[in-house]
Amino acid sequence: MIKKVGVVGLGQMGGGITQVTAQAGFSVLANDATEEFIAKGIRNITKQLDKAVEKGKLDAAGKEKVLGNIKTTTELADFKDCDIVIEAVTENMAAKKEIFAELDKICKPETIFASNTSSLPIGDLAAVTKRRDKFLGLHFFNPVPVMKLVEVVKQLDTSDETFNAAFSFAQAVGKNPVKAKDSPGFIVNVLLIPYLLDAIRQYENGLASREDIDSGMMLGCGHPMGPLTLTDFIGLDTTLYIADIFFEEFKDGHYAAPPLLRRMVNAGYLGKKSGRGFYDYSK
Numbered sequence: 001m002i003k004k005v006g007v008v009g010l011g012q013m014g015g016g017i018t019q020v021t022a023q024a025g026f027s028v029l030a031n032d033a034t035e036e037f038i039a040k041g042i043r044n045i046t047k048q049l050d051k052a053v054e055k056g057k058l059d060a061a062g063k064e065k066v067l068g069n070i071k072t073t074t075e076l077a078d079f080k081d082c083d084i085v086i087e088a089v090t091e092n093m094a095a096k097k098e099i100f101a102e103l104d105k106i107c108k109p110e111t112i113f114a115s116n117t118s119s120l121p122i123g124d125l126a127a128v129t130k131r132r133d134k135f136l137g138l139h140f141f142n143p144v145p146v147m148k149l150v151e152v153v154k155q156l157d158t159s160d161e162t163f164n165a166a167f168s169f170a171q172a173v174g175k176n177p178v179k180a181k182d183s184p185g186f187i188v189n190v191l192l193i194p195y196l197l198d199a200i201r202q203y204e205n206g207l208a209s210r211e212d213i214d215s216g217m218m219l220g221c222g223h224p225m226g227p228l229t230l231t232d233f234i235g236l237d238t239t240l241y242i243a244d245i246f247f248e249e250f251k252d253g254h255y256a257a258p259p260l261l262r263r264m265v266n267a268g269y270l271g272k273k274s275g276r277g278f279y280d281y282s283k
């Protein structure tokens with residue numbers, strides 16, 4: 001039975017996971033490397049809750065209750081009695097392995113370990129622990145409070161008991177979980193990323209303006225964002241990183257990053273977060 005949830009990383013994804021978990025009434029312990037990162041993460045969550053209060057979706061007491069469900073720490077040692085720990089730090093295999101190896105020594109034997117990675121093999125992360133049967137992927141989507149999907153990823157050794165507990169947990173935080181294999185990009189990214197790369201390739205080839213490519217897919221297919229806006233939203237660096245992992249795994253040109261994407265990332269155009277991507281967000 002999952003009652004106490006640990007979240008490692010209070011960035012965009014970890015903050016969103018912390019928020020929805022606390023809103024669902026779980027007790028959450030959220031961690032980041034410094035007090036400064038933690039304060040920023042909590043500020044972002046508070047801002048989201050304030051908006052919900054403004055819209056009348058939450059009252060002031062409800063907001064305080066959600067914030068009261070969140071405790072924070074800079075020490076992984078405090079995760080010892082969590083029932084599940086969800087890791088949501090940046091997509092760096094070495095950093096994630098280090099965190100899981102340390103948590104494996106700290107946490108009680110029953111604690112389930114989940115990674116929110118969008119592109120790294122879950123089995124490779126599980127291999128640094130002695131609890132491979134209690135290890136799986138829980139991949140949320142951005143913005144976490146809005147997107148309904150969670151991919152629940154079973155690696156070779158994940159037990160049915162662990163899978164079912166994590167699947168029920170995803171439902172309990174208000175999401176629609178789907179079962180995915182530990183294959184590159186799981187279900188969504190293996191379909192989404194090549195589409196985004198194709199849109200960038202077409203833009204680079206001069207098919208149409210960026211606005212018309214985006215309008216085409218929004219108005220013609222009912223997508224909430226066009227592909228170039230969505231790439232800005234996800235982050236050009238993240239998109240490139242995932243594309244490179246896919247190309248390395250599949251050795252198929254369909255997954256190869258277009259030169260323009262790499263040039264833009266190298267020039268610091270990372271999308272919305274850096275103020276400039278395919279569009280200018282500086283104002």
Ligand code: CAA
Nearest residue numbers: 048051118140141142143144145146147189224225230234
């Ligand atoms: N956090 C929390 N809530 C947010 C939010 C955020 N960052 N951004 C928007 N919202 C909420 C708004 O408050 C609003 O809520 P209400 O309906 O309660 O008023 C609702 O979402 C709609 O927002 P807006 O009216 O401001 O704007 P919108 O209608 O354009 O929607 C959007 C914004 C939800 C982001 C929408 O454009 C969308 O769905 N875009 C596609 C997002 C997407 O594809 N995400 C997946 C990315 S891929 C990924 O995450 C996987 C990976 O590994 C790379």
